[in-house]
Amino acid sequence: MQTLCFQGLTKAYGGVPALSDVTLTLSAGRVHALMGENGAGKSTLIKLIAGVVAADRMTVTRDGKTLPLRTAAEATKAGFRFIHQELNIVPQLSVAENVLLGHPAPRRFGMFIDWRRMQDKAAAALASLGAEHIDVRQQAGALATGDKMLTRIASALVAEAGAAEPCLYVFDEPTAALTASESTKLFDVIARLKAQGAAVLYVSHRMNEVLQICDDVTVLRDGRHVLTTEIAKTTRVEIIAAMTGKPVSDAIPARTTPVGQGVACRVTALDTRDLSGLNLSLAEGEILGVAGLDESSQTAFLRLILGQGRIQKGGLEVLNGPAPTSPEQAWARGIAYVPRERRSQGLMLGMGVRPNALFPHLVDYGLLADKRAEVARTRGLADQVRLRFQGTEQPVGQLSGGNQQKVLFARAIAKNPKLLLLEEPTRGVDVGARAEIHGLIRALSTQGSAVILASSDLVELLGLSDRILILQGGRQMAVLDRQAMTPADLLARIYASEAA
Ligand SMILES: Nc1ncnc2c1ncn2[C@@H]1O[C@H](COP(=O)(O)OP(=O)(O)OP(=O)(O)O)[C@@H](O)[C@H]1O
Ligand SMILES: [Mg+2]
Known part of the structure; x- marks a missing residue:
């Protein structure tokens, strides 16, 4: 695949527009940032292309050919993998089961779930994230927040025998729940996916990360497209202005009065x-x-x-x-x-x-x-x-x-x-x-x-x-x-x- 083009993305909730006629083009081997203020429509866009929310309007083409994309199953078949913002792990299940959620479970004789192989597969996916410390047999609900996120990310990285190589990875605020060192490991993984020729769509409010790991950026404001450019050709200030429609200072106000006596x-x-x-x-x-x-x-x-x-x-x-x-x-x-x-x-x-x-x-x-x-x-x-x-x-x-x-x-x-x-x-x-x-x-x-x-x-x-x-x-x-x-x-x- 060379390019994936999503055109005319439109969605309203109860008559209130969340996304209006947005077009987004993603290229193989490039990381594309999707930015915008809270409520700008980023997660909505992702849910549409994941087939989990029905679009009011959307056309998808891959290298010029129309791609059907109405259900989550069709998105998976197209080779799209998603880490949604709010989809949580299933706390009652083990880490291994969570990692393989949505993937066919390995079976013995075509019948019995092969738990051993399931654990190995999950452990391999976690290891590729540098998260060997997570025990795959553990109940997922007991994990620390960052480890839950790593478990979900691992799930998108599971290799599926027989399935087409994934061509698109979408991450909706993956680092919001990660520490600095966990984030660094995720960036290594993203660099690897990119080198393998996948397209990556990346949502984050952290400007430093975006400037560091992304090649292109698209900015949404009030559900509308306002900017698409190469990261190398823009600046932090320009991106913030595109998001907010006005200059905003991100400086943290310093103390001006002494601390109290009590x-x-x-x-x-x-x-x-x-x-x-x-x-x-x-x-x-x-x-x-x-x-x-x-x-x-x-x-x-x-x-x-x-x-x-x-x-x-x-x-x-x-x-x-x-x-x-x-x-x-x-x-x-x-x-x-x-x-x-x-x-x-x-x-x-x-x-x-x-x-x-x-x-x-x-x-x-x-x-x-x-x-x-x-x-x-x-x-x-x-x-x-x-x-x-x-x-x-x-x-x-x-x-x-x-x-x-x-x-x-x-x-x-x-x-x-x-x-x-x-x-x-x-x-x-x-x-x-x-x-x-x-x-x-x-x-x-x-x-x-x-x-x-x-x-x-x-x-x-x-x-x-x-x-x-x-x-x-x-x-x-x-x-x-x-x-x-x-x-x-x-x-x-x-x-x-x-x-x-
Ligand atoms: N199920 C729903 N019902 C009604 N309105 C919704 C629903 N889901 C999303 N919206 C609205 O759609 C708009 C866009 O929301 P969306 O979640 O896409 O924002 P976002 O850009 O991902 O923001 P954030 O940075 O806070 O995650 C918001 O105004 C939100 O309230
Ligand atoms: Mg969101």
Whole structure:
């Protein structure tokens, strides 16, 4: 194959256009970036060419010949492989079963599933990603977020005996849930696919990656095509302007006022099942970054403060009182939380924006609820995070990925929390909204809210934090002053702690 051409891509949801007459041409051996703000239509475009959502209009040609593409089966037959943004792993199944999901299972005598061969195949696909550490017999639900993503990516790389070589790989925000080193391995894989002559379509909000690994870029705005060019012929500024329609600064606002006098949180010689030897105190208005390769201990730390977890030894004092004993109590005391996985841990996807944004803050339910006040409150919050939605009652599951993330953040800031616990707050969020969220975090800190920010985004971490706690295997390795640290310094510290 030389070129794949998707023409006139059009899709409306309930009369509201999500994609209008977009044309995209992909070439063999080239990586094509698809960019645009949250809700611009990227995932919709991908769902159309994957045959999982019916297009209102679409013509597909391969080297000039028309290609039928109405169902997922036809897309697979055409040699298209997809890593969708939100399609999650099946938690009850093993890693091996997840990797081979959608592929014919290897069988013995044409009947019995050959588990051994299945495991070998899955392990080979994971190894090609440099993810040998994942045990294929393990239940997928127990994996860390990054490992879940690697499992899904491996699934697209499984070689299928007898099937045509894949000619197109599509990745919808694959690195949003990966660490820097995992991302690097993925980029090696993409380089290999490209060298083998496949076309790659790549969606990401991370400009550096796009500039590094892509050959071409197409930008969508409000469901319309605005720009296609070679990466070598454009600039970061031009791409951002095409996405937003105006210049946007992605600089993170620095601290302008000193941190407060009072203590928001004090941890003394603390041990739990997952954490050990934690010793630190957080001032009012201070932002404490949390870094490390092992995200589960970061989650354990934040959740402990939220009242989920048991202290075995040592002390934890939160907002001048004992640690909360439940999340309900924590929210009531002014502690707010943005969890790591928005769809499985944070949002009620079938419910509207309003209940999702407000539920931890609601005192009166049912008949006593003041719906008009809630709607007004929700609208105000939506404005603050620049939510792109059709109304306060629209189910959150219908929002684009980045807009779902904004709902989660809106909920956390709804009542000016005194202590804000954040895990990956800008995951999947576009440049403009990211700047907005960074501004809101800085503003809360200036007003005296303390913030604990766990993030794998080193620019974000260094841009906002006053100090950075490095956790490894649940142990406190260091608390570093952010002053004069570069991303490279921080990365070196993170890896040094892993080796320790
Ligand atoms: N099932 C659905 N029902 C109604 N509207 C939908 C549905 N799926 C998507 N949309 C709307 O289509 C528009 C485009 O969404 P899409 O998911 O393609 O955005 P995106 O560019 O992938 O954004 P992000 O960067 O946040 O992932 C959004 O306004 C979204 O709310
Ligand atoms: Mg998307």
